[in-house]
Amino acid sequence: MNEIDDQLRELMPRMRRFAVWLTRNPSTADDLVQSSLEKALMAWGDKREEGDLRAWLFSILYRQFLDAHRRSRRYGRLLELFTGGKDDHYEPSVERTVVAQSTLAAFERLNTEQRALLLWVSVEGLSYKEIAEILDVPIGTVMSRLSRARQALRQLSDGEITTPSLRILK
Amino acid sequence: MITLPPSERDLHAYVDHQLSDADRLTLETWLAAHPETAEQVQAWQLDAQSLRAALSGGLHRVPNPELDPTYIRQRMRRNTYRHYATAAVLLVAVSIGGLSGWQAREMTLASNVLPMADAVQAYRMFAVKDDMANDWNPGKTSDAQGWLDKNFAQADRLPNLEAAGFKPVSGRLSSTEQGAAAILVYQDNDGRKLTFYIRPPGPLNRPLPAGSRRDGELQADYWSGAGYNYAVVSRADDPASQIARQALRQPI
Numbered sequence: 001m002n003e004i005d006d007q008l009r010e011l012m013p014r015m016r017r018f019a020v021w022l023t024r025n026p027s028t029a030d031d032l033v034q035s036s037l038e039k040a041l042m043a044w045g046d047k048r049e050e051g052d053l054r055a056w057l058f059s060i061l062y063r064q065f066l067d068a069h070r071r072s073r074r075y076g077r078l079l080e081l082f083t084g085g086k087d088d089h090y091e092p093s094v095e096r097t098v099v100a101q102s103t104l105a106a107f108e109r110l111n112t113e114q115r116a117l118l119l120w121v122s123v124e125g126l127s128y129k130e131i132a133e134i135l136d137v138p139i140g141t142v143m144s145r146l147s148r149a150r151q152a153l154r155q156l157s158d159g160e161i162t163t164p165s166l167r168i169l170k
Numbered sequence: 171m172i173t174l175p176p177s178e179r180d181l182h183a184y185v186d187h188q189l190s191d192a193d194r195l196t197l198e199t200w201l202a203a204h205p206e207t208a209e210q211v212q213a214w215q216l217d218a219q220s221l222r223a224a225l226s227g228g229l230h231r232v233p234n235p236e237l238d239p240t241y242i243r244q245r246m247r248r249n250t251y252r253h254y255a256t257a258a259v260l261l262v263a264v265s266i267g268g269l270s271g272w273q274a275r276e277m278t279l280a281s282n283v284l285p286m287a288d289a290v291q292a293y294r295m296f297a298v299k300d301d302m303a304n305d306w307n308p309g310k311t312s313d314a315q316g317w318l319d320k321n322f323a324q325a326d327r328l329p330n331l332e333a334a335g336f337k338p339v340s341g342r343l344s345s346t347e348q349g350a351a352a353i354l355v356y357q358d359n360d361g362r363k364l365t366f367y368i369r370p371p372g373p374l375n376r377p378l379p380a381g382s383r384r385d386g387e388l389q390a391d392y393w394s395g396a397g398y399n400y401a402v403v404s405r406a407d408d409p410a411s412q413i414a415r416q417a418l419r420q421p422i
Binding site for chain 2: 014033038125128
């Protein structure tokens with residue numbers, strides 16, 4: 001049990017970082033990590049021995065996030081019926097857009113799956129095969145989605161560089 | 171092995187270090203001769219690098235003690251206990267509800283069914299008239315107990331009320347919803363009567379606690395034993411009957 005806990009503790013910063021980039025909110029992120037850890041501890045026996053623990057934990061975290069997201073969207077729609085308010089899409093603040101590094105700002109604006117994909121591939125260095133297992137799709141699909149995510153990041157990064165200068169000129 | 175010109179997938183795999191050494195070398199040689207594609211690949215590599223750099227700060231957040239596995243385990247255990255406790259409380263609540271409902275039902279039933287009401291009715295039918303048809307009388311056999319035992323397995327011994335002046339004079343079988351019953355009429359020299367009644371336990375199918383109750387001018391003394399309920403019904407205010415009832419209290 002101590003060995004398991006030590007492994008989890010070691011991967012904790014990576015889980016928290018991934019959760020922050022999924023939720024884009026540090027405190028929600030920790031809640032997500034907490035519920036994912038509970039799930040992981042409960043399902044520990046089902047974990048495949050040879051599999052990468054990090055990929056397994058990411059997979060749990062990602063599914064937990066999607067479930068929670070789906071629930072809150074459903075709740076949001078319900079709320080909308082009463083308040084007539086529009087869906088609260090994430091929009092980076094003007095300040096953040098100007099200040100943040102262009103790549104990071106562009107990354108923020110990608111959709112959930114693209115953020116997860118780029119983080120897994122470029123930052124965590126997971127293999128395509130591991131990602132295919134997390135997303136439960138063929139490797140070919142992972143690669144085409146990755147390609148789209150990269151193009152999107154590229155385009156957004158270019159856009160971010162020009163936006164502030166346009167402001168200054170105005 | 172990759173083929174040249176490389177597919178876009180091969181280029182991504184190159185950026186992500188997922189090509190074999192041989193493929194990587196082949197691709198690098200090809201890229202050297204194709205600067206436009208090389209530039210594209212480099213842009214992706216730069217994006218990946220800046221992303222790694224930008225996100226590296228996220229690894230150094232202040233630890234959150236609530237995320238420690240030990241704490242999470244404790245929390246899970248607490249939640250499990252809480253679930254068990256909730257389940258137990260629910261179970262107790264449901265059981266109390268069920269039991270009190272059942273109790274209320276029994277009380278309602280019991281209040282509707284007076285103990286040994288049929289014994290009192292039988293008295294009124296068979297003991298009041300002298301010329302009722304009967305299944306047993308001392309003319310057939312002198313042994314009332316033998317007649318009773320023939321019809322009821324393990325029936326109690328008939329009360330001996332001779333000391334009070336009462337002797338069995340006739341017996342009659344009848345039936346109840348639960349099975350056969352019998353009434354035995356006792357009479358004394360002055361023509362006063364009391365009856366002994368035997369029947370299977372009533373609708374609630376449970377033995378009666380010994381007791382007595384008054385029903386109009388009659389009194390029923392009842393008890394249970396060996397699978398049957400018994401009652402002795404007599405006139406409540408008649409002194410001779412009172413003596414007989416006292417004799418009943420002696421062990422039968």
